[in-house]
Amino acid sequence: MADKSKKKVSRRKFLVRGGLGTIGVVAIGAYIFRNPIRRQILGMVNSLEAPYTDNTDKPMVWFEVTSDNAILLHSPKMEMGQGTFTGIAQMAADELSVTMNQIKVVHAASSTGNVDSFATGGSTSISGLWKPLRELAAMLRVMLLKEAALKLNIGIDELSVADGIISGNGKTLTYAQAAEGVEQWEVPDVPVLKDIKDYKYIGQPIARVDLEAKVYGDPIFGMDADMPGMLYGAVVRPTKIGATFVSADTSGAENMPGVIKIIVEDDFVGVVANSMIEAEHAKNAIKVTWNSIEDLDTTAITEMMTVGNGNSTIIQQNGAAFDKGDEFETLEFRSPIGAHAQIEPNGVVASVEADNAIIKISTQVVSLTRKEVAKRLGLDTEQVNIVPTYLGGGFGRRLHTPHAVQAAVMSKAVGKPVKYFFSRKEEFQHDMFRPPTHHIIKGKLNADGFLDTLEHEFVSGDVATDSALVPNVLTNFLGADVGAIRGGFIQYTAIPNFKSVYWHVELPFATSWWRSLGLLANTFAMESFIDEMALKANKNAVDFRLQQIGEQDIDVRLKNVIKAAAEKAKYSEEVVEGRAMGLAASIDANTPCAQVAEVSIVDNEIKVHKVTVAMDPGLAVNPDQIRAQCEGCVIMGMSAVLYEQMFVENGELTPTIYGPYQMALMKNAPKEIDVILLQGKDTPGAVGEPPLGPIGAAIANAVRRLTGERLTQLPLKLST
Secondary structure: OOOHHHHHOHHHHHHHHHHHHHHHHHHHHHHHOOOOHHHHHHHHHHHHOOOOOOOOHHHHHHEEOOOOOOOEEOOOOOOOOOOOOHHHHHHHHHOOOOOOHHHHEEOHHHHHHOOOOOOOOOOHHHHHHHHHHHHHHHHHHHHHHHHHHHHEEEEEHEEEEOOOOEOOOOOOEEEEHHHEEEHHHHHHHHOOOOOHHHOOOOOOOOOOHHHHHHHOOOOOEEEHOOOOOOEEEEEEOOOEOOOOOEEEEEEHHOOOOOOOEEEEOOOOEEEEEEHHHHHHHHHOOOOEEEEEOOOOOHHHHHHHHOOOOOOOEEEEEEOOOOOOOOOEEEEEEEOEEEEEOOOOOOEEEEOOOOOEEEEOOOOOHHHHHHHHHHHHHHOHHHHHEEEOEEEOOOOOOOOOOOHHHHHHHHHHHOOOEEEEOOHHHHHHHHOOEEEEEEEEEEEEOOOOEEEEEEEEEEEEEEOOOOOOOHHHHHHHHHHOOHHHHOOOOOOOOOOOEEEEEEEEOOOOEEEOOOOOOOHHHHHHHHHHHHHHHHHHOOOOHHHHHOOOOOHHHHHHHHHHHHHHHHHHHHHOOOEOOEEEEEEEEEEEEEEEEEEEEEEEEEEEEEEEEEEEEOOOOOOOOOOHHHHHHHHHHHHHHHHHOOOOOOOOOOOOOOOOOOOEEHHHHHHOOEEEEEEEEEOOOEEEEEOOHHHHHHHHHHHHHHHHHHOOOOOOOOOOOOOO
């Protein structure tokens, strides 16, 4: 009897859990045996295509058959502009044998039970759900066919289905009719999935399922959320880095118009009022005493973020290192602090009663948010219902949303729903920033003009680890932040001797997940250096790269995207009519991408005219969606490498508004972004972040050919 009571685990889940458990065990071994095993694990993590590990065996948690014969898909992955809802709708529609018009995708509230225990991020939404979502849809199709067979008194093998209508022996039933009245569902084993060639929607450029709502301005975003009778909250936040709360004088705000209640907690001071503007006015009247760092500035941060400071870990090594007597070329690169600067600031609407809480919020982490709110309120997690909304930009900024806790505390204090959103200044000053970086790269050419030895040392603050999602203990085990090293691995593995060394420095302000993590800065540095060595060797930049890439599957895919981008762009090393081309390539999350930027100089400013992108994401569920992702990454990357930069002045992060925080504008966008998609494997791969990698180096490499100047610091600025 004891054996029968044990919970069954499917083979697929066992493999997933067993695999992750193995990583944990080996990570401990890495801590004991240090660098050799650490390097092996870090390399594996760097190329890992993360599987989806939550509920994959209960179709009725994911799907709802509606009375009008439509299918409601409750997605545990958030829609934040990348088109995730469209891709998963295509996968579900094909296996369910329904039309795209019959699929409606909504965010899964945590009360549905369909909760992603990790997050929406890491470019894994489509690739991670590729197999389990199709299996769930196929299981539901079989379940509906079984019910139809019973109602029609026809053998299931005699039934067929098209567009959500089941037919057999001249009789028909809709999915809705088959599901009507069924209270107990028998969940089958996973049936054989359809052949790719039989899919109607997968692989097609289907229009976005959320297009109409966005065109017509439907209230789908977090800022649109409301609840009956809600009040408005504001939180007093420090302007200085590292400030800690000492005391608060609330007397000046207590009797201000519209003020309902002022809440003083150990970790925040909040005010609830009848309107947002009244809450803001009252907040500004509260006098808070802080302990803070007064004299910190950008110079001090730059000195701190220099190779040699902090703790180092060799993340990759092959062959021998440099001898002291070697002659080698050396370049140093830097990137600045970067803000997320997403359009929608963080915010939440919370309603708390005695034994439950409802939280409407733009978040990438439903599970984490629910746990944090439940813990603060003393509730069970099941008593907290997180209702996600569309995200007005995510990019990693919403991978921790603790303001949900503050709004919940304020709601509990006043007994009514409370809506609370950051001001733009608060959003800039209290972002989870992209950390600045410093790189020292050195290399030596052999007699044939190719690299014999290459070494990359780089320093970064926390990106993934020491965050709410990934505890700092992982960095202690592995010796490296698994986010900061993205793009830090040397991809030219045919070079006889190479080494990559990561230096970890703790910064005094919050840094964390940013779209592409370390990829943008690391690829900018490495691909700029590779280009410089190609020039020194008097070799074509394409040939120089291809000659030094290995022969593994991922290497072949990398070569193919480089050749495809160069061919499509008609890559040339010549300056023609004031324009030059620059090429760069990278691998991120097992997806290779190459880009060619065509650039000129106008009034001493860098002007990007055209970008050609070649990427191999594997099987393209929606090619148009992937092209849009590439276009978005190019523009976001251009903005980061040409304009964006945060500073530290008198202990404060600045700027705090758009405008002074420069970003790419429509006039700065290239006239053309040409995207070529290759398929080097038969399953979908990462898409959302890989195209951010090459753009900075591609632009810098073009500028080098135009001006002879090697730009080594972001944002890229020409000498005057």
